[in-house]
Amino acid sequence: MAAPWPFFLALLLASLPPCLSGDVLEGSVRLAGGNTDAGRVEVFYQGRWGWICLRSHPDAGMTGWGKAEADVICKQLGLRTGVGTMRMANGKSADVLAAITAQCKGTEASITDCELQTRKTEQAGEEICQEDAKLPAGAGVRCTNFLAEEQPQVVMSGAEPKGLLMHASLRVECGSEPLPRLGEVGNGLPTFACAVKEHMTEDEVCAAGGSPGCNADSLRIPEPFVPSSALEAFVFQAPMEGHLLRAETQRSGAPSAHRRQLQSLTDRGVHWSSIGVDLGCAVPGRAGAKCPEASARETSEASLARNASEATFSTDELAAVRSLYLSPVARLLFDLDADVIGLTGRKSMGNISESLDADSNRVFKSLEDNGVAELGDMGLSDEIQLEALTALGEKATVDKLAAVRTPLPLLEQWLQSNVTMRKAVAAYFGGHAVLHGYKVVHLPTTLTPKEFISAHWHHDRAGRRLKLFILLNDVDPQEGHPTQVAMGSHHVSYYWHEEFEQSRYADEYVRREFEAVRLAGAKGTGYIFDTNTIHKGTPEGSQGRNVIVVEYHHAAKCGLISKLSLNIPCPSGDQKALNWYIGLD
Secondary structure (H helix, E strand, O other), rough: OOOOOOHHHHHHHHHHOOOOOOOOOOOOOEEEEOOOEEEEEEEEOOOEEEEEEEOHHHHHHOOOOOOHHHHHHHHOOOEEEEEEEEEEEOOOHHEOOOOEEEOOOOOOOHHHEEEEEOOOOHHOOOOHHHHOOOOOEEEEEEEEEEOOHHEEEEEEOOOOOOHHHOOEEEEEEOOOOOOOOOOEEEEOOOEEEEEEEEOOHHHHHHHHOOOOOOOOOOOOOOOOOOHHHHHEEEEHHHHHHHHHHHHHHHHHHOOOHHHHHHHHHHHHHEEEEEEEOOOHHOOOOOOOOHHHHHHOOOOOOHHHHHHHHHOOHHHHHHHHHHHHOOHHHHHHHHHHOOHOOOOOOHHHOOOOHHHOOOOHHHHHHHHHHHOOEEEEEEOOOOHHHHHHHHHHHHOOOOOOOEEEOOOOOOHHHHHOOOOOHHHHHHOOOOOEEEEEEEEEEEOOOOOOOOEEEEHHHOOOOOOOEOOOEEOOOOOOOOOEEEEEEEEOHHHEEEOOOOOOHHHEEEEEHHHOOOEEEEOOOOOOOEEEEEEOOOOEEOOOOOOOOOOOOOEEEEEHHHHHHOOOOOOOOOOOOEHHHEEEEOOOO
């Protein structure tokens, strides 16, 4: 095979005849196979759309395709900056471009201004670049309209934050309440204190003199990574086999004391599956298919407060789960979502719903139990709905996925005045949330999982967050491409968040493990769900769908993720940015 030879694509494009394909210019870019802020990069090259194939094996990383290239692509798409890159499902074999790497500085106005390396045309159709290849090789990017300084600020202390992804012994703890002295500073949002702390590994504990659990080698611990049984849960089984084998190596080295902690958790009802660990069964009053004994528990507010100590997990127990079962990003999200899970903060005390009115409490309780709440008529005036549809314009009827982030003043007034949603959301996040923004989305009549990766069962690889959907047209549960949600799956702390194939699940597995609900309804109705649930867009259907989407996170979360420059959609990129703080009090 001939060696790659570099040249400037811009020079090549300059020698080509003018593009005659409508208004599309040579060098234009678009995203495919994902959504409007993340997906496989496609470039209009030599009069046709094509995609860039990352020919190196996934284990070798993505040499020549990184943050600088994402910055250029995202700015060319009209978004403010790139978050990171990723491998996406391949496009059609005939449409693969010759380009194999891009060398950008990050300041170029177009991908055509970057130096690209190519192979000769006859070498462009390698096996890894074929449409039916077992391993994903499509060059993808994630973009955003949000900058770190626009999020609630985070004051760090302790160990170096970048070590969080390298050392399982490090964890981050963020205060459940804003700093009272700093209050609102800079951008007008609250400031939170987060500390990076080190937990002594159990090997070190035993070497230093031991602990009661240092002689527990005979105890069996959960084994969820055996490929013969775990692979059935995933859509993309070829790359997942490697992930499972590496995870099993990590798990099988469990020291004795960790085994003792894991045995204790298993005895308390913690559940390990092929995709993640669910701590929920150890929380008093937690319901769900995996907790059949929950109906016999006391679930009143008073009993929850009285038994709160029973729901407390020791630092050693959580360290065992984090270090043996969770990937680096999964560990970080597990830490940042502690207030939402109920490990820390007001929810861990069992009395957070005391300040909620009946309507807010109904939404909060449904989110807590099921991860989703159907809201019925949202009370949006005809003027607000018309405002949103007008912003969508002709995109409301085109046969492709589209989104707009046009300012909608009437919608913003409604969001500010809706006390029910504000209180329910704040309570769900442990008392402090941020409404990041909104967009208006059109889902076309024709969709396939190949073109729309969200048509696979998945979680959003962002941990706990909420999205509110308000329907702008009637959505039929069969023909209207409804969102489907696996109820109760929001309780799962997933083993991985790094790659998209780690979060795409097989239909048979999901329907066997969870009860799925189709979220449909009349124009003006809505629903809200935690995108940590396993969910999907329904590809089958003959009717398009127009919807307003509003996004919320825990107030301290996205600021820290932005500070660490992590490739996590916190918040999602393609939105009209608001960044409103929402407190429960």
